[in-house]
Amino acid sequence: MPTRRARRGFALPVVIMVLFILTSAIASGIMLMRNERGLNDDGDELLRARLLAESGLQRAIGDRTALGLLEVPTANDSVRVTVSGSGYYDVTSTIIRPAASPIPALVLLRSHAVISRAKVAGMPTANYTVSVMARGPSLTRTSWPIPGAWTAINGVNIDKGTINGDDACVGGTGNTAAASIPTKTYDNKNGFVGSSSNLGGSIKIDTLAAVYTAAADSVPIDWANLTAQVGITPDFNVTSSGTGFPSAAYFTANPSAWPLIFIDNPSRTFTFPNYLVRGLVIIRGNASIGNNYGFRGLILAGGYVNLADYSGKIEGAIISGLNFKLGQNPQPNELRGMSTQYNSCYVKSALASLTIL
Numbered sequence: 001m002p003t004r005r006a007r008r009g010f011a012l013p014v015v016i017m018v019l020f021i022l023t024s025a026i027a028s029g030i031m032l033m034r035n036e037r038g039l040n041d042d043g044d045e046l047l048r049a050r051l052l053a054e055s056g057l058q059r060a061i062g063d064r065t066a067l068g069l070l071e072v073p074t075a076n077d078s079v080r081v082t083v084s085g086s087g088y089y090d091v092t093s094t095i096i097r098p099a100a101s102p103i104p105a106l107v108l109l110r111s112h113a114v115i116s117r118a119k120v121a122g123m124p125t126a127n128y129t130v131s132v133m134a135r136g137p138s139l140t141r142t143s144w145p146i147p148g149a150w151t152a153i154n155g156v157n158i159d160k161g162t163i164n165g166d167d168a169c170v171g172g173t174g175n176t177a178a179a180s181i182p183t184k185t186y187d188n189k190n191g192f193v194g195s196s197s198n199l200g201g202s203i204k205i206d207t208l209a210a211v212y213t214a215a216a217d218s219v220p221i222d223w224a225n226l227t228a229q230v231g232i233t234p235d236f237n238v239t240s241s242g243t244g245f246p247s248a249a250y251f252t253a254n255p256s257a258w259p260l261i262f263i264d265n266p267s268r269t270f271t272f273p274n275y276l277v278r279g280l281v282i283i284r285g286n287a288s289i290g291n292n293y294g295f296r297g298l299i300l301a302g303g304y305v306n307l308a309d310y311s312g313k314i315e316g317a318i319i320s321g322l323n324f325k326l327g328q329n330p331q332p333n334e335l336r337g338m339s340t341q342y343n344s345c346y347v348k349s350a351l352a353s354l355t356i357l
Contacts (some may be wrong), residue, residue, distance in 0.1 A: 045126035048086065049113045053128045056081065056089035056111035061134065061230075067091060087125070089113040096133070107134050146317050148180030148206055149342035153215045154304060154321030155185040155332040158194030161307060162339040166201035168315065169345035176317075176342055177206030182215035186329045191215075198335070201342075216324035223325040227284050227302065234282070235259035240268040248275035258297060258349045263287075266302075280350040284323075286330070289314070289338065296343070297350035303330040309337030316346035 059067050059081075068079045069091065078092040090112045097106035108131060115126040149165045150156060156163075156179055165178040178199040181191035191212075196204055208215035226232065236259055238244040246259060259279040263270050269286040276293040283301040290308025297316045299305060302323035307314070318340060323330050 045115045046128060049115045049126040049128035050130075052083060052086065052089050052115070053111045053113035053130045056091045056113060057109060057130050057132060060091045060093065060109045060111060061132075069093060087114045087116040108132075109134055146176055146342070146344070146347060147208060147219065147319075148177040149201075149317055149340050150178070150333070151180040151208070151219060151317070151319040152191070152321060152333050153182065153208065153212060153219060153319075153324050154330045155181055155189065155191040155193070155212075156335060157332050158192075158198045158335045159337075160198070160309065161335045161337045162198050162200055163335070164200035164340070165203050165342045168341050168343040172344035173348075174344070175202050177201075177203040178342075179204070180206040180208050182208050182212045183210045184212065185332055186212050186324075189332070193332070194335070212321070212324055216321070219319065219322070221300070221319070221322060221325075223300075223302070223322040226282060226300070227326075229262065232260065232262075234262035235279075236261045238263045238265075238270075240265035240270065240285075242270065242273075245273060246277075248273070251276065251278060258352060269303075269306075278346075278350070294338070296346045298347050302326070302328070304333045306334040307336060307338040307340070312338050314338065314340040315343045316350065317342055 060069065067081065069077050076092070076094050078090060080088055080090050082088045092110045092112075094108040094110070095106075096108050110129065110131040112129045113127070150163050163178040165176045167173065167175050178201050179192060183191055185191055191207075192205060199205065208218050236244055236246050238261060240263075245263075246261065251257070257278070261277075261279055261281045263281065263283045263285075265283065265285040267285060269288050270283055272287065272289045272291065272295065274291040274293065276296070278296045280297055281287075281295075281299045283299065283303075283305075285301075286303035287299065287301050287305045288308065289295065289305065289312070290310050291312050292310055294312035295314050295316070299314075299316075299318045299320075300322060301318070301320040303320070305318055305320045320333055321330050
């Protein structure tokens with residue numbers, strides 16, 4: 001019979017090997033869990049960085065002065081905004097093409113966000129960058145001229161009433177034309193129909209251009225972006241039926257307010273209410289004003305503006321027929337009463353908080 005030999009010490013290596021395998025499996029499991037958590041953390045923080053960068057870009061478009069940037073980006077500028085508990089974002093404006101009237105500047109807006117925290121030790125910080133090429137301000141209180149008390153790209157027909165281009169603001173920017181019009185409207189009619197006796201001031205008529213298309217191009221307003229509310233935040237968004245228009249009580253309670261009022265009436269005529277209105281009013285379609293109170297500020301209308309036979313007064317300026325810039329053919333304006341008086345102070349107040357990119 002064979003003799004059995006005792007194998008001393010065999011169990012110890014086996015135990016060590018089993019422990020090694022178990023330890024390796026546990027370590028691998030922990031590493032896998034850590035990596036999975038790191039990936040989740042990385043995705044979460046990357047999303048936070050993207051949202052932060054997008055927020056910075058939107059503020060660079062619509063809230064520049066609050067960021068500390070130049071209201072009108074005439075030079076390169078940048079600012080860093082720290083977000084408590086998250087990180088920061090850097091916003092920069094780079095002038096690609098300087099403004100040369102009537103061509104607006106071309107500006108590269110860039111927002112770079114960094115999330116400085118990380119849930120898993122050793123993981124890199126999340127970064128995200130967004131940018132957009134934008135046209136510079138086409139309408140600002142400092143750089144945009146007012147061609148006339150009534151700039152009528154679609155022409156104006158006067159029955160009665162007056163338009164005066166002499167500046168009623170003491171110490172204002174100076175006189176302008178009573179009516180700025182094309183020589184011919186889209187239907188080949190005269191840009192001005194009526195008696196020049198209804199026009200007052202040192203400059204009665206200023207010709208924008210010979211034809212309406214060139215007249216529309218000569219008015220440096222980015223109407224497509226304005227009507228799409230790009231870079232602006234209206235104080236009041238008004239429906240075509242008038243819902244949302246500020247009340248008389250609002251203007252009484254806020255005597256220093258010059259709100260931005262956006263009227264979304266592409267295919268209708270908006271009738272102004274029967275009380276004094278102030279501010280910048282952007283009207284996609286047509287407008288009718290006929291009351292004993294009037295308006296102060298600046299009216300921008302895509303279609304026509306008709307002034308009825310009342311004793312009210314428009315103080316500031318009107319620009320109408322801007323839908324020519326969108327390929328449309330708005331009808332001429334009608335002046336059947338009231339008076340329009342240029343006032344650069346009221347126009348400046350209406351544009352005081354406006355920045356359009």
